[in-house]
Amino acid sequence: MTVLINNKDLNFMLYQLFNAEELTQYSRYNEHDKNTFNSILETSYKIASEYFAPHNAKADHHEPTFDGQKVTTIPEVKEAWKHFSQAGLLCATQSYENGGMQLPVLINMASNALFMSANPASVAYPFLTSAAANVIDAFASDENKQTFLPHMLSGRFAGTMALTEPDVGSSLGDLKTRAIPQPDGTYLIKGQKMFISGGDQDITENIIHLVLARIQNAPQGVKGISLFIVPKFKTNQDGSIAETNDVQLAGLLHKMGYRGTTSTVLSFGENDQCQGFLIGEAGSGLKYMFKMMNEARVGVGLGAAMIGYRGYLESLEYAKNRPQGRLPSEKDPNSKPVNIIQHSDVKRMLLAQKAYVEGALALCLFAARLIDEHQAGSNQDSEILLDLITPIVKSFPSAYGPKANDLAIQVLGGAGYTREYPVEQCYRDNRLNPIHEGTxxxxxxxxxxxxxxxxxxxxxxxxxxxxxxxxxxxxxxxxxxxxxxxxxxxxxxxxxxxxxxxxxxxxxxxxxxxxxxxxxxxxxxxxxxxxxxxxxxxxxxxxxxxxxxxxxxxxxxxxxxxxxxxxxxxxxxxxxxxxxxxxxxxxxxxxxxxx
Amino acid sequence: MTVLINNKDLNFMLYQLFNAEELTQYSRYNEHDKNTFNSILETSYKIASEYFAPHNAKADHHEPTFDGQKVTTIPEVKEAWKHFSQAGLLCATQSYENGGMQLPVLINMASNALFMSANPASVAYPFLTSAAANVIDAFASDENKQTFLPHMLSGRFAGTMALTEPDVGSSLGDLKTRAIPQPDGTYLIKGQKMFISGGDQDITENIIHLVLARIQNAPQGVKGISLFIVPKFKTNQDGSIAETNDVQLAGLLHKMGYRGTTSTVLSFGENDQCQGFLIGEAGSGLKYMFKMMNEARVGVGLGAAMIGYRGYLESLEYAKNRPQGRLPSEKDPNSKPVNIIQHSDVKRMLLAQKAYVEGALALCLFAARLIDEHQAGSNQDSEILLDLITPIVKSFPSAYGPKANDLAIQVLGGAGYTREYPVEQCYRDNRLNPIHEGTxxxxxxxxxxxxxxxxxxxxxxxxxxxxxxxxxxxxxxxxxxxxxxxxxxxxxxxxxxxxxxxxxxxxxxxxxxxxxxxxxxxxxxxxxxxxxxxxxxxxxxxxxxxxxxxxxxxxxxxxxxxxxxxxxxxxxxxxxxxxxxxxxxxxxxxxxxxx
CATH class of the missing domain: 1.20.1410 (I/LWEQ domain)
Incomplete structure (x- = not known):
């Protein structure tokens, strides 16, 4: 079985470094204790290793295809999604009222870490869904919540965030997708989005896109941007699926890594039939989206840390068991070769990885604890501190996680460069992280x-x-x-x-x-x-x-x-x-x- | 047409920085002048852009396959080989006597640079062949030279270097392949080699392996190692091909990049029928091989520099033409977006690439000039200096070329991470270079x-x-x-x-x-x-x-x-x-x- 993390270290970080048990003093978390935390983490470890890790390489080799009509992913992805959602992990941090577990974000982050180590591409689908659900829960109308939220949290529907456009990239203020008000209070959405992760797939019955668009006659720049719920299929109030909502898959993008996650170009409203529902107030789209984006940024940091961590564990294992060469002072060619972990330069490469990935994981868990202090403990200082460090939480792991993966390949040498070993995939997967959710x-x-x-x-x-x-x-x-x-x-x-x-x-x-x-x-x-x-x-x-x-x-x-x-x-x-x-x-x- | 290099810069380096014309004072080069140099470089540019660059991505997508009997590469590789060898480039630096052009190594290095930029994987076959031919020319017996050399230089046969073994890696002194002396003066070769680039293919009639092996009862360590010529097919003195020489392809390795070059596991003498010919003296194998290896190390440096260079040119072109965002001081959302080359951080990423790749190319050309000074000018100081800097010539480009490719991806952002653009292949290809020919x-x-x-x-x-x-x-x-x-x-x-x-x-x-x-x-x-x-x-x-x-x-x-x-x-x-x-x-x- 793939080792996903050093469990002794994870325990140390949760209970000694960040004092997770202290969080149970908040009323939101007061039905939890160390036992419930550990039992959820054990479940996560089991699902991550049994249903996510085994197809990590396969999903990379057999990336999703699009025949012009339909996207096909390997069946293991849907199976993994099923186990993830059935364990209640899609709504782990949601309130009891919404059917969730009111799990502290800190513990949820540790659970997420296990999945990121096991299979970052397949777990992107549920993570994006949880994040989109959080936005809908926080800002959408009661009617829209009732229509979409339960089905996202149960795993029937998935969610995405649709920000980027072909000519816009990082400069969101320039986006061109339009929203035309309709007499019934809905909007007609028209425009193209690009690099939308999970924008199409064959895993769930429906896909709920959160789309940034500009309402007709809205001002230029970020102040004219609003946020809309745009389902792939029109959805009745009872959650049953109706006809298509005129969201077309224009094509799949073919990435260097993270191949198991579809990356899509989507056309909204090519036939003027694409219905969207405004979230909250017009012109506040970016503010709402940033709730999801900040969460996504911490998630990117965590993914980068854990892909780095996975490479570290693989190279450590290899170095401990691979005999080769002798120390410089050993001149006898008949002496037994040492395991390469004895070479000082190999120790350097392992130690650097350890310093990067354990440091990066600690940083993400620290951010999670600040979220708990702010959300469950109403601590404004924690929110302010989290806001300050979010660019670092996103960027340090994204810069040093790939460096760790580079070193992991180097420890394995020629073997590390082949697809017969897992570290080259880590290196390719992790290269995404300094790019998406803000370079x-x-x-x-x-x-x-x-x-x-x-x-x-x-x-x-x-x-x-x-x-x-x-x-x-x-x-x-x-x-x-x-x-x-x-x-x-x-x-x-x-x-x-x-x-x-x-x-x-x-x-x-x-x-x-x-x-x-x-x-x-x-x-x-x-x-x-x-x-x-x-x-x-x-x-x-x-x-x-x-x-x-x-x-x-x-x-x-x-x-x-x-x-x-x-x-x-x-x-x-x-x-x-x-x-x-x-x-x-x-x-x-x-x-x-x-x- | 793909731009392979900044020609103004290449001319500057050759004629102003390293004074290539001065080399024509050496008797070996005295039939050359700037015109012959430029005409060879023009031919190289033409062949590199017409026959190598166009299938660089295709050879990556359709890597060589092995059905248990036969290796298949895409036909463009053989076509490129044909044009390369017909232009006399396989023996450009060889003596007139051997049918070569007596081209200075400096000019040949510049020619090689163009091919490395165009298609590093496909050009590995001819480069390995030239390097193996140089070893045979320098150290093999006249009889062996007559049998093999003309056919390698004409392009009928290819060459490889077969050093590494599955359990040995960097520690060559521990290699186990055996050579058993036969009554006729030949040797029976027995053992397995791994990571042999070009070790099998369907491009040439025969493949001439230079194999490091230990003669029965030879001492342990590097002093017991000898070098052998081991052809894939037995070869008659007139160059015609006879029966198989018991060299079996055990399998292909599947690399992250450089996919167009086969990487093989080879079994020599599984049926005790593998005939090898000793090169020079027994026990001097590593000394001879180092001639090839030092050449190969400079070649690795050059490849790393040029893959870096290619990514630099691609990202420069993109940055000059992609409008996005505004300078921080520009607050008007109605103002026109600037091309991203205006952003200071993009300039940083391009400038770093320029500094790395032009510096690295200059270093490789400097090494080439030292080789000329030593080989054609008998300058011992140049040899000593070359010897000292060879680890740097191999390693600086191998470390900073990939860094350049990392920055090239970052300049392109999301686009750079997709296989729809060429920079991700550069990044994957270049990752090999800090590993092979000595980490x-x-x-x-x-x-x-x-x-x-x-x-x-x-x-x-x-x-x-x-x-x-x-x-x-x-x-x-x-x-x-x-x-x-x-x-x-x-x-x-x-x-x-x-x-x-x-x-x-x-x-x-x-x-x-x-x-x-x-x-x-x-x-x-x-x-x-x-x-x-x-x-x-x-x-x-x-x-x-x-x-x-x-x-x-x-x-x-x-x-x-x-x-x-x-x-x-x-x-x-x-x-x-x-x-x-x-x-x-x-x-x-x-x-x-x-x-």
Whole structure:
């Protein structure tokens, strides 16, 4: 059976690092305890390994096809969907009233992590459905909720988010899909959408698209955008399916990875028969969609972390069992070859993977805990902090997860480059993550151009408080040594932020944002270093006195990974800070004609 | 027609940067001049774009198949082979006596670059054949030469190098294939080889494998290894084909990229009928093979550079023509979107690609010029310098070419992730290059553990002389500013080398080599920075006074790319040097049980 995660580490993160049991103090979660959490995670592990992992490679080799009439996916995808929805996982975080389990987002995130490791492409269908259901639950009219929501949560209908258009890409304000008001209060939808994941499939009876469109005569830009429910098939109030709703599949896109998830070009209203239902208020579409998008962004981060994690586990297993070569000091050709995990450079490649993927997973779980604190605990500070770090939660795993997969291939060498081993698929799958739900560049503008300065900079102040708390609690000498390095580079990051902020407010915004991608990478390294320090403190607290060898090994592993990240990677921000604070204009001044 | 290279830049590199015309002073090349060079390059460009580029994607989609009896490749591969060999390119560098053109390696490398850009997988067959022919020409007996060489050079037979075995990988000293001496002076070959590129195909009448094997009772380790000619079909002295030589295709490997090139598992002598011919002396196999391997390593560097280059050109074209978004300071949603090449972060991604791929190509051409100086000019210093930098020539392009392809995908965004665009194939193809012909880790041990200290460190001294010459010749203020940054980091690299050298000679070899991969990356950045400075000097010399706008743009492009590499990338070596000189033991001390 495929190993999906280091369970000891997941337990450590949930119960020691993020104190999941504390969440049961919120009234929303007070019927839960550690037993119910663990029982849901066990169910998830079982379904993920029995129904998702086994066809991960097969769905990649046999990607969905479209014969002009109908999309066909391999039958295992539908079977997996069935087990996922029957276990109640589509509505795990929904209220009891909606038939859900009121599961904390933190535990749900851990459950999602298992599926992302097992089969990121097949689980995209249920994850998109849950996210779309959340938007409908939060903002749609009661009538629309009644029509669509129960069938999405039960697994009869799937959901998608339909934002991007062929000529628009990241620039949502320019989208052209139109919504023409009809006498009955519905809208006629007309336009084309592209890169819509799960936009067509043969898994569910119906597909509920959440479509961004511009109501006739709405203003240009983001303020003119509204959000609509657009089902593939018209749906009666009792949930039964009627005729087609004039949503045509124009074609499937053929991706390098994530092949098991259809990526579609959809035409809405080619025959002027496409009916849409406005969600909430006209002109607020982007605001509602961002609820789904922010959730999706954390989900992208989690996927990137877990595809990275899966590659790490595969390469670790290989390195432990593959004899080859000798240490440089061993000159006797008759000596026995060592397993490659003995080679320092292989240890480096494994340690870097461990530092990236465990750090990235911790970051996503941290975001989940903030969601719980905000949604179930009404903690506004947690919402503000979550808002600030969302670009980092999306981007750090998306940048370093693929790096981990690159290293996993390298550990396996020639074998890793073949489709006979699973790591090359991880590498291809993970390359999507720095692109969708806002590219790395878009996230960097969001962080440096917007998020930092909201609420008078309160998000950053809250983050700094968290850092300070961890520093104050660091007592073990091995951790203190790393805390000192962290403090020093943190000061650099703070100074850099201040200088860039001043420039933005002095209206040198193009120059100040020119190198924003460096800033996003820098802040990612700072936040992940903090999480490593926090993990190290908690690991000492829980395992230092343990007599069990596996506890001592676990602690030593955390120490070395923390050391690796803080000693090897974090100091790279000094040079980034230099370029940022000098407003280095090398890229800014480059001209198209010079290339 | 696919653009394969920036021809203005290639001309600049050949004639201004590396003064190709000067090579005609060597007697071997004295029938050549700039016209013959250019005419061969024009022919290469024509064949590469007409017969190689058009099926690059098709050969990837329809990879070679094996039905248990026979391998089938798409017919375009054989057609391309035919045009390549008929143009005399298989033996371009061979002597007139052997039917060749006595073309300088520098010009041949430029010709090869065009094919690597057009279709790296299909051109692997002729490149491997040329390399194998060179080994046979240099070391085989006259009788074997007569039997095989003319047919390899004419394109009737192909060649391969068969080193790796299933349980051996990088550790060649442990290989197990046996060679049993026969009364007639031939050998019976018995064993299995893996990852043999071009090991079977339906393109040529015969395949000549160069096989590393251990003669019965030979000592363990590398000293017991000999090299053999092992044809797929027995070959009569007149070149006609006889019965099969008991070389069985055990199977094809299915790679992530480079799919057009077969990667094979071969069984030699399953029926004790496999005849091999010893090349040169017994026990010297690795020495001979290294002639081919060093050539192959430069070839890998070139391939990595050119796959990177191809992605750069594709993403540049896309960025120039794709309107999307506005600059941060533009707040009017009714304003026209700009082409994405106007965005600073897109410029960064293009500039980084330019800096990597033009730098990497310059490095490979530099290596080619050293080969000419050594082989045609009998310059021993050039040989020593080439020997030193070969790990860098193999590894810098292999590390930074894939980075360039990663950025090319990012520039295209969602489109770049689909197989509807060519950059995802570049990304998959290029991932092979840090693995084959010696992984990055193996190259780093070769450089730091061996190459630096050969000939009493003369290679490094020669390299430093080249650096100093460039620094002395830097006069333009914009270049002097970069020269100063370069000097400062060069001092760091020199100091680091000295400290590591002392540790190795004090017998702390395992510790000193533990972080060798960092050292290889550091030296790659130093060498490429030097080449950028040298390019910049030559660009000022040739274009500063020009009245042509395209010359001024070319110069400005070189200036910005040099600035990018020297200001943005080179300073990263300071942190690498710190870890190296502190003998940071984070990775070294990590233990298998801690993971």
């Amino acid at each position: 790395f560049g878009i996230q960097s503008l969001d962080l440096l151009g917007r998020k930092l300065w909201q609420h008078n900079g309160k998000g950053l102040a809250l983050l700094m408080q968290r850092f300070q708390k961890t520093l104050d609690e660091t007592t073990v000498p091995e951790a203190k040594e790393l805390a000192q390095i962290f403090s020093q580079h943190l000061a650099t990051a703070q100074k850099t932020t201040k200088i860039l902020g001043n420039a933005i407010f002095e209206a040198k915004v193009d120059q100040a944002l020119a190198n924003a991608a460096l800033y996003l990478d820098m802040m990612g390294k700072v936040v992940i270093s903090w999480l490593w320090l926090e993990m190290l403190n908690k690991a000492y607290l829980n395992f230092e006195q343990s007599q069990h060898q596996d506890d001592q090994n676990f602690l030593a592993g955390k120490l070395h990974a923390a050391r690796y990240f803080i000693r090897w990677e974090l100091p790279e921000i000094e040079h980034q800070a230099k370029l940022l604070t000098e407003f280095d204009n090398t890229c800014f001044n480059m001209q198209a004609d010079y290339f | 990055f880790g193996i190259q780093s041990l070769d450089l730091l553990g061996r190459k630096l200290w050969q000939h009493n460190g003369k290679g490094l001294a020669l390299l430093m002389q080249r650096f100093q010459k460039t620094l002395d010749e830097t006069t333009v203020p914009e270049a002097k500013e970069l020269a100063q940054i370069f000097s400062q980091h060069l001092a760091t690299a020199q100091k680091t080398t000295k400290i590591l050298g002392n540790a190795i000679f004090e017998a702390k070899v395992d510790q000193a080599l533990a972080n060798a991969a960092l050292y290889l990356d550091m030296m790659g950045k130093v060498v490429i920075s030097w080449l950028w400075l040298e390019m910049l000097n030559k660009a000022y010399l040739n274009f500063e006074q020009s009245q042509h706008q395209d010359d001024q743009n070319f110069l400005a492009g070189k200036l910005h790319a040099a600035r990018y590499f020297i200001r943005w990338e080179l300073p990263e070596i300071e942190h690498q040097a710190k870890l190296l000189t502190e003998f940071d033991n984070t990775c070294f001390n990590m233990q298998a049980d801690y993971f």
